[in-house]
Amino acid sequence: MAIAASLPKHIALHDRKLVRRGLIALLILWPWLVPAQPWANLAVRMSVWVLAALSLVVLTGWVGQVSLAQAGIMGVGAFTAAQITRHTGLDFPLNIAFAGIASAGIAVAIGIPALRIRGLYLAIATLAFQWALEQSLLQQHWFSGGFNGVKIPDPHIGPYSLTNDRLMYYVAWLLTGTIILLVANLRDSRTGRAWFAIRGSEVAAKTLGINVIRYKLIAFAVSGFILGIAGSINLNFIGQATPLDYNFGKSIQYLSVAVLGGIGAIGGAVLIGIFFVFLDGWFFPEILTSIAGKIGIITAGLLIFTLIRNPGGMITIREDLRRQHLERAARKAARTNRTIVLDAAATDSVLTDGEVTISDDAAPLLPSATENGHTGNGSAERLRALLTERGPRLIRADSPLLLEATDVSVRFGGVVANDEVSLEVRRGEITGLIGPNGAGKTTFFNTVNGLVKPQSGRIRVAGTDITDEPTHARARLGMARTFQIMRLFPRLSVFDNLMIGTHLQNDTGFGGNLLMSGRSRSEDVRLREQVRSTLALLGLERVAHERVAGLPFGILRLVELGRALVSQPKLLLLDEPASGLDVGETDSFAEHLFHTRDELGITILLIEHDVRLVMMACDYVYVMEFGRNLAEGLPSEVQTNEAVVAAYLGEETPALA
Amino acid sequence: MSFYFQLIILGLPIGVLWALLATSVVMIYRASRVLNLAVGGTAMFTAYVMYQLNLWGVPVVLALIGALAFAVLFGIATERWLLRPLRDKPMLVSVIMTVGVLALTTELASDRWGVDRQNMPRIMPSGAVHFAGIAVGLDRIFILAITLLVMAAVVYLFRYTTLGISMRAVSDDRRAAQLMGVPAGRVSTTTWALGGLLGGTAGILLSPVIGLTPNGLVFQSIPALAAALFGGLVSIELTFIGAMVLGVLWSLLPGISFGSLHLREVTGVQEAAIFLLVIAFLYVRWEALFGSELREEEI
Incomplete structure (x- = not known):
């Protein structure tokens, strides 16, 4: 790493190209350079391992769903293909597709419980699934042929046999290479971003309009399909499928490979997969069918060792480096392709107006200038000027209703969290929702958002009843939110967090993403441009490529606001966005709120404890206490309402700036 | 009817021993928030240690003690x-670590x-007692007695002893428990030692019932x-009921027929049923495990 960095760039690049070409040449010539037994044969087995690890990279690394049943799923594909070949004569290469489809089907079947069962519990469910498959389906004579397995007629291409032949090497690695490319396409597209979102936080993913059920099932299907391909390679190459090749031990070996490769990294899975089979062949050449044996002990031992030493895997490929590379490529594409940038012009013109407001005031938010300078006189004066210009209106505007909640009641067991709460938000306003801790404000937000189902009451957006809509459908109708306890995607950069927010602005589908269609690519370029503008608007350019975990709190609040903004909502729900911010950061945040309302035309519903911010920014205020409506009115009215003062503000009204 | 009754009696020791293994899982989870998927591994390996010691000529009682000591050390080492x-x-x-183990x-x-x-090697008494025409092996009564005793002890431990309360405190909030003077490290170690002991005991008692094979015992997890x-993952009582239901189902299934379809002829029907029950x-x-979706994400 250090050596590569000290070399002049062009030399390093040149070397890398040379190495890559050399490797590809070596891969192509491999079966002719070594004796077929064991080395060419091992190379075919390597492809099976690599694919199995890859299926876990997708499912566990990217979507966060653990599966201990990968070998069993692979087996279902292999035996289905074997039986179809035996009974119908539809052999290679058609049986590859059958295997893929069968494995994808069984993977989706285990994926359905996974829609509800998560995390470590999914580990138990899939472990039980592997065990049940092994003991039941893979023991059925009609399916798996019992202990000795199922033999198929010699697969061939024209007159050339594939069993134990060099030709199979090319078939296997062509399939593997294609799958690697396609899977990488998915990762870098809308589908991949939706997966990363689910891995980070399912709740946040839903609020960004991601249909979690759909994307999880896609992931299970993709993972299963890859396993099926692996199973068919095994089948066609050996000319036989045996249950022992698909037992629990194998599942764990594949898991070990994926974990050692730094689960989530394609390159790691490939390298470790190859390394393991190499190891197996080098030390234990006699065990070609690899029934358990020493390799099982070694993989399990290495899995344990890796988890203790570095759960990130033996090979840590820096995700952010790759991302930055992508980002540069996209920028280059944007420069050379003016027509695409023109698509974004509409957004741009809105955003350039905004630059007047943010100008230099956003800068102090950045880590490089956290001293208190920005709370000085200049800023306060500017804020005062801004408030006289944009602060609360003195009468309630007569604009149309955007959000209408009537008599919403929510109970958790015996606790009544919301008791017939009603609230109206008018278009183009900042509406505040305040109340003491435990008043039920966040529960109300979750209900509006669809994360909590109310026992009674209706919620309408722009006249449409959405009470029974799921969260992601509400996002589609133009609802975005932030969370009191932030739900960012900590392992991704600021930029990628915002990119996930563009999910609803991107109408490319799975097929286009898989093949990286022109449309898929141009949408990416357009949305990257949009994210860049939003980052500029919020003054976040300097941290754009930093990983979210570890950034200061004030920045994170802005990142979450930015992620909501890029989804271009009509209604933005902000849950205590100023908690944890200091006075200067809060003022700056207020400016962003005004900008969002006035320039971007987004209506805001704001929960806040900071009375100063509420009085400064809100056009209309609702007050809740003990789960009920307590009062409502213009900020100045609420401030003097005796019930509110008694319940919430304390004995006397605090003086406001 | 008495045929099914006999089947249920046959299934009792399996259910009871699953309850013992499950108690180890619950105890470790309650005290250290680790879901121990490796409990079957502990059980299996302990049984093999006893087998091996006996093979080397160690008397059965000493082999038993040695194996249980191994189980405790294994828990501590893990x-x-x-x-x-x-x-x-x-x-x-x-959890993936326990899968690795x-x-x-x-x-x-x-x-x-x-x-x-x-x-x-044989450790349990042979012979049987007869109730209303049904023979109940003494070994089964023996297993039931041991397990009930152990489970009662665990319930007592959690409810009434300082150690049990410390275990719950450490799992709730490790830092806070330490600030209150609870030696968190020692509490974790003790829990795992006890968990190992329970798992090992279950393994030794299970192996004559289902046979001493690596795969057979490991999957008792x-x-x-x-x-x-x-x-x-909290209630020892409910865990016991759950295990008994599973055990009875396990032994009843092969006795059930649908017309000409005899379930005992369907390979793996018991395992498939257990999977569906999981x-x-x-x-x-x-809901009991998490409450709400919003809460479960914090896990």
Whole structure:
């Protein structure tokens, strides 16, 4: 790493190209350079391992769903293909597709419980699934042929046999290479971003309009399909499928490979997969069918060792480096392709107006200038000027209703969290929702958002009843939110967090993403441009490529606001966005709120404890206490309402700036 | 009818021993928030240690004591060397670690003793007592008595002893418990030692019932986990009920026929049923395990 960095760039690049070409040449010539037994044969087995690890990279690394049943799923594909070949004569290469489809089907079947069962519990469910498959389906004579397995007629291409032949090497690695490319396409597209979102936080993913059920099932299907391909390679190459090749031990070996490769990294899975089979062949050449044996002990031992030493895997490929590379490529594409940038012009013109407001005031938010300078006189004066210009209106505007909640009641067991709460938000306003801790404000937000189902009451957006809509459908109708306890995607950069927010602005589908269609690519370029503008608007350019975990709190609040903004909502729900911010950061945040309302035309519903911010920014205020409506009115009215003062503000009204 | 009754009696020891394994899972989960998928591995390996000691000519009683000592040490070693370094990592990492341990024990045992069935030395009394025409083996009564005793002791431990309360405190909030003067490290170690002891005992008692093979014993983790989930990973009583239901189902299934379809002729019907029950328990108990979706994400 250090050596590569000290070399002049062009030399390093040149070397890398040379190495890559050399490797590809070596891969192509491999079966002719070594004796077929064991080395060419091992190379075919390597492809099976690599694919199995890859299926876990997708499912566990990217979507966060653990599966201990990968070998069993692979087996279902292999035996289905074997039986179809035996009974119908539809052999290679058609049986590859059958295997893929069968494995994808069984993977989706285990994926359905996974829609509800998560995390470590999914580990138990899939472990039980592997065990049940092994003991039941893979023991059925009609399916798996019992202990000795199922033999198929010699697969061939024209007159050339594939069993134990060099030709199979090319078939296997062509399939593997294609799958690697396609899977990488998915990762870098809308589908991949939706997966990363689910891995980070399912709740946040839903609020960004991601249909979690759909994307999880896609992931299970993709993972299963890859396993099926692996199973068919095994089948066609050996000319036989045996249950022992698909037992629990194998599942764990594949898991070990994926974990050692730094689960989530394609390159790691490939390298470790190859390394393991190499190891197996080098030390234990006699065990070609690899029934358990020493390799099982070694993989399990290495899995344990890796988890203790570095759960990130033996090979840590820096995700952010790759991302930055992508980002540069996209920028280059944007420069050379003016027509695409023109698509974004509409957004741009809105955003350039905004630059007047943010100008230099956003800068102090950045880590490089956290001293208190920005709370000085200049800023306060500017804020005062801004408030006289944009602060609360003195009468309630007569604009149309955007959000209408009537008599919403929510109970958790015996606790009544919301008791017939009603609230109206008018278009183009900042509406505040305040109340003491435990008043039920966040529960109300979750209900509006669809994360909590109310026992009674209706919620309408722009006249449409959405009470029974799921969260992601509400996002589609133009609802975005932030969370009191932030739900960012900590392992991704600021930029990628915002990119996930563009999910609803991107109408490319799975097929286009898989093949990286022109449309898929141009949408990416357009949305990257949009994210860049939003980052500029919020003054976040300097941290754009930093990983979210570890950034200061004030920045994170802005990142979450930015992620909501890029989804271009009509209604933005902000849950205590100023908690944890200091006075200067809060003022700056207020400016962003005004900008969002006035320039971007987004209506805001704001929960806040900071009375100063509420009085400064809100056009209309609702007050809740003990789960009920307590009062409502213009900020100045609420401030003097005796019930509110008694319940919430304390004995006397605090003086406001 | 008495045919089914006999089947249920036959299934009792299996259910009871799953309850014992499940108690180990619940205890470790309650005290250290680690879901120990490797409990079947501990059980299996302990049984093999006893088998091996006996093979070397060690008397049965000493072999039993030696094996149980191994189980305790195994529990301690797992906690100290494998799980303690992962304390600040996501829970999923610990779970994958226990999967690694499960795999390692299986592979080591298969490599050392082979995958075929071995004969366990006899430790339980033979003979039977007769109730209303049904024969009940003394060994079964023996197993039931041991398990009920152990489970009662665990319930007592959690409810009434300082150690039990410390265990719950450490799992709730480790830092806070330490500030209150609870020696968190020692509490974790003790829990795992006891968990190992329970798992090992279950393994030794299970192996004459289901046969001493690596795979056969290792996968006893699954019904045990199912029972533990039924108890919401908290309640020892519900865990016991869950395990008994599973055990009875396990032994009844092969006796059931639908017309000409005899379930005993369907390979793996018991395992498939357990799998479906795992899923069902997870669905039914999800609310008890988490409460709400918003809460479960914090896990």
